Amino acid sequence: MLKNMSIRKRIVVMLAVVYVLSLVLAVGGGGYFLQQDVEREARQKTELFATVMSNAARYLHNVIRPKAEELVPEDAYFPEGSVGVIMLTEVARYIQQQYPEYIFRFASPNPLNPDNLSNDFEDKIIAGFEDGKYEAWQGFAERDGKKFYAVAKPLIAGSDCISCHDTPDVAHPSQVERYGTRSGYGYLEGDVVGARFIYVPTDVIQKEAIKRIMYFSAIFSVFFLLVLFAVDRFVVSSVVKPIEHIVDVAEDISRGKLDREFHVETNDEIKMLADAFDRMKVSLAKAMDILRQ
Ligand code: HEC
Known part of the structure; x- marks a missing residue:
């Protein structure tokens, strides 16, 4: 076919073939690297989010809790001044007002607060923690039809958790009144009782790529x-x-x-x-x- 073409046409056809091949190669290769970029950027965002939150929890434990224990009467119910899960869940709620698509939550298959009930995906990750398959989990996940990059860390019950999560009789009456007795109890020391999940949306980063x-x-x-x-x-x-x-x-x-x-x-x-x-x-x-x- 090329033999019957003029030199000019042959050169144009040849260059067009080079153009198509190099475009396919560049878009394919570029797409691969941009995908890596999407993952890296999402990971950086989750890391930053996690660091901010765990340092807020450190502040609660180091500064607020000792002071609260000193000032709040023994029989008063003020978990907001001592429990990281509560403070961070509330902080996350404020953050969501500005970044509605970012999700930070403590999920458990046995929660006090039904809002914290883990979904199927979270159950699977938590089961992985229980079986000792991994100590932390990260990867892509879908939630309500949206794509996220997610990181998860197990929550392991310690002796200081039992006072509120053992049985309703031991827990503060105000807690029982607020959350009921249906679930959130029966924690045993050393058990994985839930996990901290951070979801960062990837569709914005993907669209940018x-x-x-x-x-x-x-x-x-x-x-x-x-x-x-x-x-x-x-x-x-x-x-x-x-x-x-x-x-x-x-x-x-x-x-x-x-x-x-x-x-x-x-x-x-x-x-x-x-x-x-x-x-x-x-x-x-x-x-x-x-x-x-
Ligand atoms: C002072 C009581 C108290 C202590 C101590 C306490 N928690 Fe909780 N915990 C709560 C309350 C109240 C909630 C419900 C928070 C909410 O409404 O979102 C909660 C929520 C949770 C949740 C989210 C699921 C759920 O039950 O709603 C997990 C997981 C959890 N706690 C784990 C722990 C672990 C692990 C410890 C020990 C390190 C601990 N808690 C210590 C009172 C306590």
Whole structure:
């Protein structure tokens, strides 16, 4: 097929093939690296979120709790001043007012607060912690049809948890009144009782990555179109036009117009071709002269 095409068309077809192949390669390769970027960025965001929250919990334990224990009467119910789970869940609620798609939660299959009941995905991760499959979990997850990058860390019951999570009789009456006796009790020391989950949405990062690929493809295409145009102009001026001129002059000479001259301005293969024709023209003229005599 290529054999029947003009040189100009052949070069255009060849460049178009190079364009398509390099675009596929660049978009494919770029897509892979951008996907890595999406994961890295999501991981950074979850890490930052986790660090802020665990340091807020540290502040509660180091500063507020000792003071609260000192100031709050023994029989008063003030878990907000001592329990990290409660404080962080509340802080997360404030954060969600500004970042509604970010989720921070303590999930448990046996919660005091039904809002903290783990879903199927969280149950699976928590079961993994119980079986000792991993000490922390991270990866992509779907929640309410949206894609997230999620990290999870187990919550293990210690001796200081039992006062509230053992049995309703031991717990503070206000806690029992507020949460009921249905679930959230029966913790045993050393048990995995739930996990801290952080979900960072990936669709915004993903969309940004796709936009970057589109921009790149558009710029690459414009650049290639300019190259194609420049190469085409070059081929026309340095190959096609000179060859057409040589064909035109050679045809005239073959019809006997021996006064026609080849005009080639470059010093290349075209010039060699024109010189060869010139020599042939001289030989032809000599042969005609001999014939005429
Ligand atoms: C002073 C009482 C108290 C102590 C001590 C306490 N918790 Fe809780 N815990 C609560 C209350 C109250 C909630 C419900 C918070 C809410 O409404 O979101 C809760 C919630 C939780 C949840 C989320 C699921 C649920 O039950 O709603 C987990 C998991 C949890 N606690 C684990 C622990 C662990 C582990 C410890 C020990 C390190 C601990 N708690 C110590 C009172 C306590």
